[in-house]
Each structure stands twice: as structure tokens, then as C-alpha cells.
Amino acid sequence: MEHKLTLYNTLTRKKELFVPLHSPNVGMYVCGPTVYGDAHLGHARPAITFDLLFRYLLHLGYKVRYVRNITDVGHLENDADSGEDKVAKKARLEQLEPMEVVQYYLNRYHQNMAALNVLSPSIEPQASGHIIEQIEFVQKILDAGFAYESEGSVYFDVEKYNRSHHYGKLSGRNIDELLETTRHLDGQSEKHRSVDFALWKKASPEHIMRWKSPWSEGFPGWHLECSAMGTKYLGEEFDIHGGGMDLIFPHHECEIAQSTAALGKETVHYWVHNNMITINGQKMGKSLGNFITLDEFFTGHHKLLDKAYSPMTIRFFILQAQYRSTIDFSNEALQAAEKGLQRLTEAYERLQKLQAAVETQGIASLQIADLRAKCEEAMQDDLNSPMVIAHLFDAAKAINTVHDGNGTISANDLAELKDTFKLFFEDILGLQTEEQAGSSNDAYKGAVDLLLQIRQQSKVNKDWATADKIRNELAALGFEIKDGKDHVEWSLK
């Protein structure tokens, strides 16, 4: 396949040309959410980042098997080896069956993803449905001699592994230092060293989610599910493994150690990580009170939000930054993104109505011919979405010039511009105009149009009271109504 797509590989710390193992097939695994609460902004960024990569790989002609897991067991509080399971804790507090909690939040997660126009992955495996595979994986690590059993639990022996392999290669953490500071644990805990991590945990009597295993009735460690499910669906070696940067250590570092220990080889070729999101310069956290869920963004119901922001505004805002740079959310920045998206959407809608002329004048014809190549080049440079957006803004300028009567466009240029704009705006960036964003939107537009028709009729009938009432009530709801010569335009402020 002819392309020059480069991706920054966290493991080698450089941009590399993307060459899949079994072209045209590509295997991609992305760590999905732990479903014990509503999805927030932190979930939107990896979902959109890897949706962008998924869409672009499909555009290049690859057949992509995209696996995004759902964590529903084994993820303990503070991402640690002890403490309550996040899902089980929620179930206890809400007096629900753990799988009720999982289903409830999974449904809501899917609704949020659909609103953000994130494509569904090819496979969405749940950890609780893959206990057998995880037990088998633990057994392989034990057989290879890189794990030990202790009081019904099984731990990964980091020090032993590090003698023949490099624990810390992904995160760059200094394992000698880690070992040095943890050597005194011996004999005081089930674990030989605190740096060791759980592959299987024996369940305490009050622990709800438990399965039989050769070692104890218990549950798998959090890192294990991704090694087990990734290799089950994508093979012992596959192309891309992604997630947020916060997962590099310990989660992905442990995954590398587990897979290498069990299979005797490196499983993942390209490790891709998106950077984090801060809110008004602060890290997101429950204790900081700035944990804004996606639903709260969509409705505006949060004390830190001035107003509601549409899912497309959130998507556009995230795509305005390259995935490896940080993003800081603020009302100001979101409102700027909203305006920017509006400008692009308006130009895209105008583009559909432009009439072709004999030749292109007043706008640079060359720019149209180059637009596609420039956008491709930006995408191939480690998914430089902000650069693609900048090129689309240039195109929007040209569209507006023709729309305002200050230029003309030839049939060929118009066809090329329509094609390129659709490809990058809709198919690759995954943006939608308001009309495309859903039928409920159509229904509401239809209702406003209907009210305005009744108002027109009232004017014809000289029923000024009704006409004024409709206008004033719509204005109070935030609609701006402009009476033209022969038609009425409206927009939502």
C-alpha cells in the first residue's frame, strides 16, 4: 500500500513509517473504559484519537480489526493491587448486581460515543467474559518461571524478569531504583517486592466478583485482561496498541512484561499514546470537583460550564490539537472552537449550493488542486489533525469568496473541492453538520420552521398578535430570526 503514514512509537521514542505485519490487515488494540461511572472528558480524547487513526487506516485501504476492551472486573481502587474493585464498590453502594452496573454505564458510554460520532470498534470484549483466557495466560507466565504463587494469589516477579528483559523500557522508569526502594518488603507481605504486580488475586470473603482457578477462588489482575484479549483477537504479534498516556505506567509496562514472559516475544509493534486533558490548567480529579462528564458538557449542567456544548464542538476541540500535545479545556477555548466549527460547517453547506462557472477566478485554483495532497500530508505526519483543519479553513475562505460573488469556480474545481472537503471533514475527521448530527435535530428544525410558517400566515391574515407572540417566544428561547424579502432565516444564538 502506497502511503507515508508515520506514527510516533512510544517504545522507540520516534516517528516511524507505519508498516503492518500482514498488509492489508491491521490489528489495533485500544484500552477502553472501566465501566463504573459516566464517561467524562478524559474518555473522549482516546476514543476520538483512535477513531481518527481507525478512520484514516480505513481510508488508506487497510482492513482494520479494531479491538477496544471494556474493563468490568479486576480494576481496583487507586489502580493498585489491593482495595475494592471499582465496579463491585459501585454495585455495593447502589445495591445492584455488578453486571447491572456494567450494563448501565456501558449503554451510556455507547450513547456518548455515538453522539461524538466515534465509530464502533470491530470487537468490544469484556474482561469478565474472558476469565478462562486470563487463567491460561497466568499459567503460561508461571510455566515460564516469571511469576510466583503466594497464599492463593499469583504475582509477576519483576526482579527476575528484569534480569533477562528490560522492565521499564516503555515508560523509561529506572527499575534499579524501584527495586532498591522496595527490597525491604521481603517476608512482610504476600508479594516479594512492592514492584511486583498481581496476575491473580484470591478473593476476600466479602468480595462479590469471583471465579474458580487453580490457585484460589478469585479474580484476575487489571493488566492481565489486555494481554489475554489482545492476543486472543489479534494474535501473538499485532500492529498497534493504544491508550492514554496515563496508562503507560504501570498498565502498559506490565502488559509488555506479561506478554513477553508468556510468549517469549514482543507482542506490539507500535505503541501509540494520546496526551492528557486539563481543565482550566488543573488535572482532572474527583477531589478537585472538575470532573465534568460528557452528558454535563452536552447539557451545560455543571457549575464550571457557562453553557451547553454540542458533541461536535467537543470533538472539534479535541481534533484542534495534535493527539500528543496537551489540551486545556476552558469555556473560552470551547466557545472559540464552537465558532470555528460553525465557520467550517457554514462553508461546507455553502459549498453544496455553489454553481460552477466556465473557469475559476478570484480564488487560487492551485490551492484547490493542492488541498487533498496537503491534507493527506498532514494526516500522514503522525495524524496532524490541526493542520488538516487549517487547510480546511483555507478552503472555507475560497468557498466564501465564490459564495459572496467575488470569484467563480470551474466545474472540475468544484467537484474536486466537494470531494476533498467531504473526505477530510466528514470521513476522516468524523465531523458532522448539525443536520447530520441526528434525526432529533431534524425534528426540532422542522418544528421551528413550522412555527415560522404559522407566523407568516398570521401576518398575511393581519393577526399581528400571534405573529409577534411567536417571534417573541422564540427570541426568548434564544432563536435569532431575520426577516428577508421573501424568506425568513433563523439561527440559535
Ligand code: ZN
Ligand atoms: Zn488495557
